[in-house]
Amino acid sequence: MMNQDIYVVIEHLRGKTADISYLMLAGARALAQATGGEVIAVLLGHNAQSLANNMAADKVLYVEHPALAEFTSDAYQRTLAGLIAGKEPRAVLFASSSIGTDAASVLSARLKLPLISSCQSFSADGRPICQICGGKIMAESDLPDTTTLLTMTPGGYKPEEGQSGKAPDVIKVEAPSLDNLRVTLKQYIEPEAGDVDISKEPIIVSVGRGIQNQDNIEIAEELARALGGVVAASRPVVDQGWMSTSRLVGKSGKKVKPKIYLALGISGAPEHVEGMGESEVIIAINTDTNAPIFNVAKYGTTVDLFDLVPALTEKLREVKKV
Amino acid sequence: MNVVALFKLVPDLVEELEIDQSGTALNTDFLRLIINELDDHAIEQAILLKERSGARMTVIGSDAEGADDVLYTAVAKGADQLIKLMGDPNAVINNHAMARATAIVLKELQPDLILTGVQAHNDLDGSIGPLVAEYLGMPYVGYVSGVNVQNGRIVVRKEYPGGLIAEMEVDLPAVVGIQSAEQPPRYVTVNKVRQAMKTAAIEERPLPALDVSGGAAIRRMFKPESATRAKMIEGSTEEVTARLLDIFKEIGAL
Numbered sequence: 407m408m409n410q411d412i413y414v415v416i417e418h419l420r421g422k423t424a425d426i427s428y429l430m431l432a433g434a435r436a437l438a439q440a441t442g443g444e445v446i447a448v449l450l451g452h453n454a455q456s457l458a459n460n461m462a463a464d465k466v467l468y469v470e471h472p473a474l475a476e477f478t479s480d481a482y483q484r485t486l487a488g489l490i491a492g493k494e495p496r497a498v499l500f501a502s503s504s505i506g507t508d509a510a511s512v513l514s515a516r517l518k519l520p521l522i523s524s525c526q527s528f529s530a531d532g533r534p535i536c537q538i539c540g541g542k543i544m545a546e547s548d549l550p551d552t553t554t555l556l557t558m559t560p561g562g563y564k565p566e567e568g569q570s571g572k573a574p575d576v577i578k579v580e581a582p583s584l585d586n587l588r589v590t591l592k593q594y595i596e597p598e599a600g601d602v603d604i605s606k607e608p609i610i611v612s613v614g615r616g617i618q619n620q621d622n623i624e625i626a627e628e629l630a631r632a633l634g635g636v637v638a639a640s641r642p643v644v645d646q647g648w649m650s651t652s653r654l655v656g657k658s659g660k661k662v663k664p665k666i667y668l669a670l671g672i673s674g675a676p677e678h679v680e681g682m683g684e685s686e687v688i689i690a691i692n693t694d695t696n697a698p699i700f701n702v703a704k705y706g707t708t709v710d711l712f713d714l715v716p717a718l719t720e721k722l723r724e725v726k727k728v
Numbered sequence: 729m730n731v732v733a734l735f736k737l738v739p740d741l742v743e744e745l746e747i748d749q750s751g752t753a754l755n756t757d758f759l760r761l762i763i764n765e766l767d768d769h770a771i772e773q774a775i776l777l778k779e780r781s782g783a784r785m786t787v788i789g790s791d792a793e794g795a796d797d798v799l800y801t802a803v804a805k806g807a808d809q810l811i812k813l814m815g816d817p818n819a820v821i822n823n824h825a826m827a828r829a830t831a832i833v834l835k836e837l838q839p840d841l842i843l844t845g846v847q848a849h850n851d852l853d854g855s856i857g858p859l860v861a862e863y864l865g866m867p868y869v870g871y872v873s874g875v876n877v878q879n880g881r882i883v884v885r886k887e888y889p890g891g892l893i894a895e896m897e898v899d900l901p902a903v904v905g906i907q908s909a910e911q912p913p914r915y916v917t918v919n920k921v922r923q924a925m926k927t928a929a930i931e932e933r934p935l936p937a938l939d940v941s942g943g944a945a946i947r948r949m950f951k952p953e954s955a956t957r958a959k960m961i962e963g964s965t966e967e968v969t970a971r972l973l974d975i976f977k978e979i980g981a982l
């Protein structure tokens with residue numbers, strides 16, 4: 407029989423718990439208040455029990471196995487399939503990430519359970535509220551009346567709310583047989599070093615697809631120089647090879663928290679906001695009044711960046727000379 | 729090796745999106761559809777594999793405005809076979825239903841490798857890639873930005889935040905969710921696409937029956953109401969420049 411507990415599949419990478427795990431614990435608490443169950447963290451790993459120490463969970467289910475030391479989709483799915491089917495919680499939260507999304511859809515098909523993705527928060531009566539269409543549309547769903555799998559995106563809760571400063575009870579759960587895995591980790595490849603670390607810079611001028619081509623990046627670089635900052639970019643700019651991966655801001659790039667984040671021609675998709683949403687002052691320059699970036703920016707303008715950026719650079723140079 | 733790339737047409741986010749009368753879906757009257765950007769990368773990755781290891785490459789998408797363009801563009805880039813899935817335009821579809829139906833078509837093609845975009849922005853019940861993988865009994869790895877064939881298996885570059893890459897070895901047949909190709913999607917001229925239209929044929933196949941169980945139902949759609957919406961700076965370029973300078977001073981950046 408289904409119970410009312412909310413499970414959170416903890417995400418960790420190379421021995422470190424991801425912030426999104428704590429954020430999910432906070433989300434799970436909100437949902438559990440609506441359903442009336444407990445918040446239960448599900449930790450898969452190898453010698454990883456200590457990761458549970460700070461989790462704001464009522465208890466932790468810990469599965470220990472050498473094949474779970476690092477994430478691989480096959481091993482995670484097999485382990486979680488048995489665990490979820492056996493316990494029938496009200497909902498299971500996964501991160502909308504490189505780890506969580508690989509697992510959630512497969513498990514939804516394997517266990518014939520509904521899946522709701524990109525959930526940002528829960529309403530007071532436990533309805534998932536999700537962000538779609540690059541942040542331009544919100545969608546609210548009912549929580550289906552069977553065990554439901556959800557993937558969670560940042561924005562609704564804070565990691566600190568999911569930290570308790572104490573160790574919850576840990577219950578060990580037997581791992582299934584994890585032989586003959588079809589996916590194995592060969593090695594990690596470190597990001598290239600040597601470039602500036604944008605996560606440490608106080609002033610960032612970031613360019614998006616609105617910059618149109620590689621040559622135009624020069625105007626952003628000039629503005630950055632005039633302001634005493636560095637340039638960064640959204641994913642399409644990096645994917646086009648116009649800027650190095652080390653300058654990427656967002657879900658798959660760096661998280662930055664500068665004093666000033668100037669966004670030029672960036673729409674403000676959730677995956678981008680994930681990396682810069684906590685900047686002190688965000689200033690957005692975007693010709694589309696409805697661009698989601700204006701929902702996170704402190705100041706905004708719809709003046710064309712090709713008019714504004716050179717004018718701004720010139721003015722800054724004048725002022726700084728005096 | 730048989731490589732299949734899937735694609736989906738999604739609303740162009742540059743356009744304004746309207747919610748329809750039901751309040752649970754987008755108004756499709758003025759919706760402009762474009763290829764999901766990640767599928768452009770999946771097609772590019774498939775072509776790179778074909779060039780490197782002589783794979784046969786099939787591209788599959790559902791019937792929608794713009795689907796033919798995508799298919800002909802793919803053939804101009806190097807695809808061998810084009811398939812368009814023909815369904816009832818009024819049918820209720822969710823990703824679970826779509827994945828089950830697509831899996832039936834895919835099975836016949838006996839693919840060694842299926843590439844999809846890792847996600848599309850306009851739906852709520854998971855991604856076709858991992859769903860199809862499970863229905864076909866294949867392993868799945870997503871967030872991938874590079875695929876190589878080695879000794880009958882593939883080695884993929886899976887992305888983690890901050891530029892960290894995990895090289896994973898995956899048994900074939902497999903499904904891989906592409907985040908980006910190893911190089912930016914190539915460009916083909918309109919002329920080449922026109923040429924392709926004359927010689928290439930699109931196979932139209934009926935979409936197998938849809939079973940919509942397991943999908944999520946949307947109760948209400950709305951535009952985000954932000955409490956912290958930006959203070960908009962209006963005026964001419966000069967006025968906005970002057971105001972921004974003041975703001976920089978207030979923050980202490982000048």
Ligand SMILES: Cc1cc2nc3c(=O)[nH]c(=O)nc-3n(C[C@H](O)[C@H](O)[C@H](O)COP(=O)(O)OP(=O)(O)OC[C@H]3O[C@@H](n4cnc5c(N)ncnc54)[C@H](O)[C@@H]3O)c2cc1C
Pocket residue numbers: 540613614615616617639640641642643654655656657658659670671672673674675676677678681691692693694697709710711712741846847907
């Ligand atoms: C799994 C996954 C991970 C991802 N990770 C990241 C990530 O780490 N970082 C990231 O950035 N994205 C990431 N993305 C991509 C993300 O979803 C968006 O596609 C991307 O952020 C959009 O980039 P953009 O805002 O530059 O481009 P667009 O969304 O195309 O926006 C361009 C903007 O420029 C404006 N514009 C155009 N011309 C002008 C002008 N002349 N003046 C002013 N404004 C103009 C337009 O109005 C538009 O809003 C990820 C996606 C997925 C699926």
Ligand SMILES: Nc1ncnc2c1ncn2[C@@H]1O[C@H](COP(=O)(O)O)[C@@H](O)[C@H]1O
Pocket residue numbers: 734735736764766767770788789790823826843844845846847848849851854855856857
């Ligand atoms: N109707 C469809 N036809 C073919 N491929 C699809 C379809 N829907 C989704 N896909 C593939 O699955 C990817 C992820 O989309 P989604 O499952 O909608 O998140 C897309 O980028 C496509 O590669």
